[in-house]
Amino acid sequence: MGSYKDLREFVAMLKDQGQFQEIDVPLNAARETNELQTLMRYVCDQDGPALMLNNLEGYNTPGIPMLFNPFGTRERTSMAMGMRDPLETKLEHARLMTAKDEWHAPKILSRDQAPCKEVVIEEKDIDMRKQIPHVWFGKEQPSFITNAITVSHDPETGERNVGWYRYIQFMDAEHPTGESYTEEQERRWLAAFFWWNPVASHIGLHVSKAHKMGKPLELAIACNVDPAIHLASGTGLNYGEDEFAYAGALKGEPVELVKCDTLDIEVPAHAEFVLEGKCYPEEQMLTGRHSNPVGYYDVINQFPCVRIDHITHRKDPQWYATMEMVPPFDHNYIALLPVEGEVLADLKPKIPEVIDVVVTPNMGYIIQLSVDGADKPHVEFGKYVIHAVWGSAGRWARTAKWVTVVGPDVDPYDLKSVEWAVMTRVQPYSDTIINKSAQAMVLDVSAPRSEQFGAFNSEQIGIDATIKIPERFKEYAPVSNATPEEVAALREKLKGVLDF
Numbered sequence: 001m002g003s004y005k006d007l008r009e010f011v012a013m014l015k016d017q018g019q020f021q022e023i024d025v026p027l028n029a030a031r032e033t034n035e036l037q038t039l040m041r042y043v044c045d046q047d048g049p050a051l052m053l054n055n056l057e058g059y060n061t062p063g064i065p066m067l068f069n070p071f072g073t074r075e076r077t078s079m080a081m082g083m084r085d086p087l088e089t090k091l092e093h094a095r096l097m098t099a100k101d102e103w104h105a106p107k108i109l110s111r112d113q114a115p116c117k118e119v120v121i122e123e124k125d126i127d128m129r130k131q132i133p134h135v136w137f138g139k140e141q142p143s144f145i146t147n148a149i150t151v152s153h154d155p156e157t158g159e160r161n162v163g164w165y166r167y168i169q170f171m172d173a174e175h176p177t178g179e180s181y182t183e184e185q186e187r188r189w190l191a192a193f194f195w196w197n198p199v200a201s202h203i204g205l206h207v208s209k210a211h212k213m214g215k216p217l218e219l220a221i222a223c224n225v226d227p228a229i230h231l232a233s234g235t236g237l238n239y240g241e242d243e244f245a246y247a248g249a250l251k252g253e254p255v256e257l258v259k260c261d262t263l264d265i266e267v268p269a270h271a272e273f274v275l276e277g278k279c280y281p282e283e284q285m286l287t288g289r290h291s292n293p294v295g296y297y298d299v300i301n302q303f304p305c306v307r308i309d310h311i312t313h314r315k316d317p318q319w320y321a322t323m324e325m326v327p328p329f330d331h332n333y334i335a336l337l338p339v340e341g342e343v344l345a346d347l348k349p350k351i352p353e354v355i356d357v358v359v360t361p362n363m364g365y366i367i368q369l370s371v372d373g374a375d376k377p378h379v380e381f382g383k384y385v386i387h388a389v390w391g392s393a394g395r396w397a398r399t400a401k402w403v404t405v406v407g408p409d410v411d412p413y414d415l416k417s418v419e420w421a422v423m424t425r426v427q428p429y430s431d432t433i434i435n436k437s438a439q440a441m442v443l444d445v446s447a448p449r450s451e452q453f454g455a456f457n458s459e460q461i462g463i464d465a466t467i468k469i470p471e472r473f474k475e476y477a478p479v480s481n482a483t484p485e486e487v488a489a490l491r492e493k494l495k496g497v498l499d500f
């Protein structure tokens, strides 16, 4: 199992594996340019390497190099757990979600052992316009912090939550209705890109409870952390379960934390930056346009304000920036592997015929079974699996708009193969389920919207692309194809003659 103290060690490993490149060519990160989004398009379409952008222009902190595209492939996301194969990785991720005896309580370091404390910026000196990198992607009106995990505690029970959420920064941000943000807001305010009323995440529940209790929510934002912590923060564990202890299971050893200077919250000791502050839900900030993972901009949104009271960082800090746009983009896979793990952890124990759950970068769900046709355990088994996905644990699968169930001879990572199964095994009326009353994926632009929450209610389609024995046929036409083993053997035979 891979264990990296911090994101730097992960990047050093990528370098050793030939999956990392330093870029000294000047690139422009200013809002009026589109070079970073263009770079994201280019490298993600080519399954390109992780990059360190050393020479950004139009950038408020030119001394801070910017990590780009570290998780841009399924393989690199697996490497965050010291593995390579996506299915093996997600099975291990899923297994560890319930193997509580393999979770490790975090180790607490003293202040002087923690690199994230090397430089301290006290409240009176905070000016994020000079201290925190601001980069723009595409036509986004504010710039985002996208590299940060947030630690907060349930204001009633004290239980910890760690989640990966974006934050909106106000330096040079355009206001969506033409007003302007104040200097104080540019200096030390953020808006938290999470919905809290109604809640759509565990931190949303913390904010909501704090609001009812009439107090702000204390939170700590840690930037660029150990990839196991990033992965755990993107995982929807059961409410109250500790993502740091689960990250310890993903690493095979405890993660190292240190206490915040101004809050009773512990954060990853090897983070590059730690921002300590409070969320004030009654102070709603209007922000927009933001570019979202569905590949569209929203125009205007309303999020709770966060005021930063204290900052610490490393001496020569680094930054990591990613963005959401038409998929695929860098963090698709580190966001989707946890969802695949959540669904597998739920389905596997009750439906052992489930081999793999693949969530595509567009958030289509493909479920591969080990059986098909007459070997299915009962009539309409494919439809049972569709319902099980919609009813499975975690935050996202209930919003799965498109679920396709396939047999073992279909490659769930290859949409050509999935399409072949749909075209040759599905009758659209009989083999699909349309559910008209589902929770929407909150950023789905095709679903009806509520003012406060974004997309609200959605319809869903489940496609049973298994072979319809016994439902419709006694036997099915035999498949005409060469096996992958036959192709590999012939490729070997033609080596040096036909290499492509």
Ligand SMILES: Cc1cc2nc3c(=O)[nH]c(=O)nc-3n(C[C@H](O)[C@H](O)[C@H](O)COP(=O)(O)O)c2cc1C
Pocket (backbone or CB within 6 Å): 146, 161, 162, 163, 164, 165, 166, 167, 193, 194, 195, 200, 201, 202, 203, 204, 233, 234, 235, 236, 237, 322, 331, 334, 335, 395
């Ligand atoms: C790079 C990245 C950015 C994310 N940004 C957000 C966000 O802004 N808001 C949000 O609600 N979820 C976001 N997510 C998804 C959450 O991290 C994920 O649903 C996680 O399980 C939430 O933790 P929780 O279940 O403890 O609330 C993001 C995920 C990744 C990988």
